[in-house]
Amino acid sequence: MSNDTRTEAATNADHDTSVRAWLVLLLAGLFEVGYALSVGGSRGFTSPTWSLIAVVFFLLTLFALSVALRTIDVGIGYAVWAGVGAVGAALLGPLFFDETFTAAKAFWLAVVIAGVIWLKLADGPKKPVSKPV
Known part of the structure; x- marks a missing residue:
């Protein structure tokens, strides 16, 4: 196998790992919504x-977040996780509780969503870290 082929295979593997990490982070955010609503x-x-439901969602969200943070930078991952949780809770809160959803809330939630998207776009490839032997 040539160096180019190995490099391409490594790049594809890194991309797949990154995509999986972002999907797990999204799942962690959804678990966070479940946690917020159940609390x-x-x-x-x-x-x-x-x-009991809140405790289960709490454990699920922390586990999924910790898995995602193996690949995604902590600052970006935590911000996205918190943003997904905040937006989801704000959107679903009025359906489950006596809460209101105003135009001002919608605007600021759009700002949070835009920030999450920009954070994802800003997430560059990580430098390889040597593992201790």
Whole structure:
């Protein structure tokens, strides 16, 4: 196998790893939405069913986030995760709770979404890190 072929294979593998990491990060964000909504439903952890659901979503979101952060820079990954969670909770909160959704909230959520998109676009390839032996 030539060096060019090996380099291309490594580049494709890095791209696949990056795509998987971003998909796992999106999943972590969705789990974060579930966590935020179930914490709201738990009414300060006084409802046992909602409290248990909140704990499950909490564990899922942290696990998925930690998997994604193996590949994605911590600052970018955390910002995207928090942004997805905030936008999802703000959009779904009015469906589940006595919350309002205003034009001002919609505008600022659009700003958050734009920021998440720009963070994704700014995510460049990581430099290889040598693993300890």
